[in-house]
Amino acid sequence: MNSDLRSELHKKAEQAWPDLELLIGWQAGYDDLHTTPVFIRDSAEISKLIWNPWCTQNLAVYVAKHFAASSGKDDKKIGVCVKGCDSRSLIALLQENLVARERFYIIGMPCKGIVDLRKLHALSGAARILSVQVNAEQVALKSAAGVLHFPLDEVLMRKCRRCRYPNPLIHDVLVGDPLTPRTDAHEAYNDVAAIERLSLQERLAFWQGELDRCLRCYACRNACPLCVCQDRCIAETRDPKWLTQYMHLPEKFMFHFIHALHLAGRCTECGECERVCPMEIPVALIKEALNKITLELLDFEAGLDPQRVPPLLTFDAGETGI
Amino acid sequence: MTQSHDNPAHKQALTIVGFLCNWCSYGGADTAGVCRFKQPTDLRIIRVPCTGRMDPLFIARSLILGADGVLVSGCHPKDCHYAVGNLYARRRLEVLKRMLPFMGIDGDRFRYTWVSASEGQRWQQVVTEFSEQIRSLGPNPGVTGKSAAAATA
Numbered sequence: 001m002n003s004d005l006r007s008e009l010h011k012k013a014e015q016a017w018p019d020l021e022l023l024i025g026w027q028a029g030y031d032d033l034h035t036t037p038v039f040i041r042d043s044a045e046i047s048k049l050i051w052n053p054w055c056t057q058n059l060a061v062y063v064a065k066h067f068a069a070s071s072g073k074d075d076k077k078i079g080v081c082v083k084g085c086d087s088r089s090l091i092a093l094l095q096e097n098l099v100a101r102e103r104f105y106i107i108g109m110p111c112k113g114i115v116d117l118r119k120l121h122a123l124s125g126a127a128r129i130l131s132v133q134v135n136a137e138q139v140a141l142k143s144a145a146g147v148l149h150f151p152l153d154e155v156l157m158r159k160c161r162r163c164r165y166p167n168p169l170i171h172d173v174l175v176g177d178p179l180t181p182r183t184d185a186h187e188a189y190n191d192v193a194a195i196e197r198l199s200l201q202e203r204l205a206f207w208q209g210e211l212d213r214c215l216r217c218y219a220c221r222n223a224c225p226l227c228v229c230q231d232r233c234i235a236e237t238r239d240p241k242w243l244t245q246y247m248h249l250p251e252k253f254m255f256h257f258i259h260a261l262h263l264a265g266r267c268t269e270c271g272e273c274e275r276v277c278p279m280e281i282p283v284a285l286i287k288e289a290l291n292k293i294t295l296e297l298l299d300f301e302a303g304l305d306p307q308r309v310p311p312l313l314t315f316d317a318g319e320t321g322i
Numbered sequence: 323m324t325q326s327h328d329n330p331a332h333k334q335a336l337t338i339v340g341f342l343c344n345w346c347s348y349g350g351a352d353t354a355g356v357c358r359f360k361q362p363t364d365l366r367i368i369r370v371p372c373t374g375r376m377d378p379l380f381i382a383r384s385l386i387l388g389a390d391g392v393l394v395s396g397c398h399p400k401d402c403h404y405a406v407g408n409l410y411a412r413r414r415l416e417v418l419k420r421m422l423p424f425m426g427i428d429g430d431r432f433r434y435t436w437v438s439a440s441e442g443q444r445w446q447q448v449v450t451e452f453s454e455q456i457r458s459l460g461p462n463p464g465v466t467g468k469s470a471a472a473a474t475a
Contacts, residue, residue, distance in 0.1 A: 196424065200428060201426070202426075203425065207426050207465075208426070208465060248466075250387055257383075261378050261418070261421075264414075293420045297417065312414055314410075315410050315413060317399070
């Protein structure tokens with residue numbers, strides 16, 4: 001099934017190539033478990049493109065940068081492969097006029113979910129995974145101890161298990177057939193609700209425990225497709241000086257408040273911040289909580305309608321209750 | 323932070339940060355002073371040009387570093403000196419107010435309100451109520467944990 005989709009992807013990329021100056025996709029990494037982004041500038045490299053449940057990177061993170069750098073000569077476009085969640089990041093960039101739609105050729109990949117490597121390692125218990133294969137709903141994992149089988153559902157990333165948009169919401173061409181969503185809006189914020197059920201002291205203790213591990217490596221920020229002011233991030237500027245080099249809790253809390261509040265009403269829940277965190281801090285939860293608030297308060301979900309303005313970048317004189 | 327006051331109710335001084343807009347609430351507080359309305363003394367006022375200037379991070383930082391309360395006050399909606407500053411502000415401030423408890427910080431330690439320059443009486447009432455509320459909540463533990471103690475040791 002995957003090889004069918006892969007050849008379909010190659011075919012559609014070949015067809016689109018005459019209009020493209022660059023195509024951003026995924027390629028095989030150093031083993032079966034890893035993929036890396038690939039930046040194709042030569043049609044001979046299209047065969048490198050892959051599509052499987054390991055294509056974890058949100059390629060929308062490269063979009064704003066390449067849009068700014070591209071010349072747009074001969075009306076050539078930038079091609080980009082997106083999953084459902086990635087397409088929302090792209091729409092969020094469009095909502096803020098950070099990129100122009102007509103400069104992009106979007107290859108949409110309906111996605112059944114991406115495998116969480118940490119879960120796979122934890123479940124397998126193996127020190128080294130030799131190879132791995134996905135057949136329909138099963139993951140077959142080969143290690144020195146033998147072959148283990150897991151249902152695909154069990155090893156998916158947290159964001160995929162609460163996914164409401166498996167199909168890209170914006171695309172020029174679709175690879176494969178559209179899928180039915182796994183959850184509805186009702187269940188999507190279950191993880192946030194679980195924390196909300198704790199007492200205030202328990203919540204503080206929870207976040208103190210989690211954020212105490214933070215190294216302030218800023219990987220979460222760097223992986224975020226919507227953290228678009230990276231070179232001028234106030235977490236690192238001296239003027240204004242929001243953060244010091246102290247490695248104590250207030251600074252760590254402050255950094256995550258900066259990241260989360262700058263994404264309030266903008267975060268598309270692609271989960272990249274959480275995936276790249278070397279300390280396995282559930283940082284995406286903070287943004288999900290904010291999204292729940294903006295949904296309830298301002299009836300807005302980021303990255304759905306390219307025409308809508310994010311709610312905190314605008315106002316409504318007529319609204320009441322706040 | 324302990325100060326000796328004659329009034330036993332004021333034994334423990336509170337740190338309440340007040341962000342007041344230049345055009346309405348700062349004037350309102352001035353009016354209250356000129357009229358000699360009795361007010362609690364726990365509020366430290368920071369004047370901002372408009373509530374639209376309020377970065378929610380100002381409030382987050384104050385509470386993270388252990389301020390006992392934060393009060394933001396500006397012109398009434400639709401009465402902003404800059405026409406729409408407080409309309410942006412109220413969305414941001416409400417989102418922050420609802421987000422603070424998720425991180426384990428009591429949302430009751432933060433309040434935003436609107437007081438015009440002529441409402442000296444209302445200002446007195448707002449400050450008194452909010453100070454009482456913070457007093458009943460007690461000192462803010464902040465987010466200090468073991469590593470904070472180690473850093474300052």
